[in-house]
Amino acid sequence: MDRSKALAALSALAHETRLDLIRLLTPQGDEGMAAGQIAETLGLAAPRLSFHLSALEQAGLLRSRKVARNVFYSVDPSGIGRTISYVLNDCCRDNPEVLAACTHKAQGALAVSGTEKT
Amino acid sequence: MDRSKALAALSALAHETRLDLIRLLTPQGDEGMAAGQIAETLGLAAPRLSFHLSALEQAGLLRSRKVARNVFYSVDPSGIGRTISYVLNDCCRDNPEVLAACTHKAQGALAVSGTEKT
DNA sequence: TGGTCAATTCAAGTTTTCTTGAATAGTTGA
DNA sequence: TCAACTATTCAAGAAAACTTGAATTGACCA
Numbered sequence: 001m002d003r004s005k006a007l008a009a010l011s012a013l014a015h016e017t018r019l020d021l022i023r024l025l026t027p028q029g030d031e032g033m034a035a036g037q038i039a040e041t042l043g044l045a046a047p048r049l050s051f052h053l054s055a056l057e058q059a060g061l062l063r064s065r066k067v068a069r070n071v072f073y074s075v076d077p078s079g080i081g082r083t084i085s086y087v088l089n090d091c092c093r094d095n096p097e098v099l100a101a102c103t104h105k106a107q108g109a110l111a112v113s114g115t116e117k118t
Numbered sequence: 119m120d121r122s123k124a125l126a127a128l129s130a131l132a133h134e135t136r137l138d139l140i141r142l143l144t145p146q147g148d149e150g151m152a153a154g155q156i157a158e159t160l161g162l163a164a165p166r167l168s169f170h171l172s173a174l175e176q177a178g179l180l181r182s183r184k185v186a187r188n189v190f191y192s193v194d195p196s197g198i199g200r201t202i203s204y205v206l207n208d209c210c211r212d213n214p215e216v217l218a219a220c221t222h223k224a225q226g227a228l229a230v231s232g233t234e235k236t
Numbered sequence: 237t238g239g240t241c242a243a244t245t246c247a248a249g250t251t252t253t254c255t256t257g258a259a260t261a262g263t264t265g266a
Numbered sequence: 267t268c269a270a271c272t273a274t275t276c277a278a279g280a281a282a283a284c285t286t287g288a289a290t291t292g293a294c295c296a
């Protein structure tokens with residue numbers, strides 16, 4: 001993931017409404033959720049939702065597909081994953097302390113990340 | 119980590135100059151680097167640097183300490199770690215696909231994170 | 237083919253963030 | 267104390283992001 005894409009993704013995440021969208025859509029998996037249903041669930045005006053969904057999609061964090069009149073949005077797990085990886089690997093250079101600090105629930109798991117290559 | 123702190127941290131990370139700062143300071147460890155030296159290294163005007171350092175410190179991603187006339191800035195690994203954790207655990211609810219995608223170098227390591235609670 | 241529905245685009249205004257040069261505060265050494 | 271040095275704060279302007287209502291596009295159905 002290059003610099004500018006990572007930056008776009010981080011900017012996309014740095015907004016309350018868009019974090020709400022990620023939070024809502026992640027459990028929905030690949031099927032995702034129609035824009036109208038999202039708007040209703042979160043109580044957002046349509047243009048505002050469209051704006052934020054588009055920002056997330058541009059940033060590679062969401063996918064969309066049309067079904068009849070509806071547009072279903074779903075999270076792109078690899079987009080989020082690559083963004084996190086950019087911060088950890090590129091910016092923090094796999095610093096062990098940082099890696100240790102971001103794995104509360106899997107203590108030490110990421111600490112080995114410097115030892116293997118994909 | 120609560121919502122507003124995570125948001126502040128993500129906003130802080132969503133800026134090119136500030137990612138440069140993290141990238142520069144992480145390898146320096148606890149000792150960190152004096153503001154003047156940072157400014158020289160990155161070619162930034164002093165007020166601009168101060169502005170961004172302050173943003174990062176406010177967000178809990180950097181620490182600072184005074185030594186004589188200098189102010190040394192260093193990364194707070196736990197601040198970055200908690201921010202990442204917030205995205206993975208809270209927003210993505212430990213979604214396995216997301217976790218798998220953000221561990222290029224430690225495949226599957228984070229996948230166990232859903233099994234334990236803090 | 238006319239009406240309805242879902243979603244996006246547009247335009248305007250507001251708010252927030254960022255940058256810059258000038259001014260300020262605090263520290264050190266002569 | 268005075269000058270030099272380090273860093274921050276201030277003020278102003280510029281740029282970017284966000285929200286809102288109105289208008290538009292495209293798909294579906296009677």
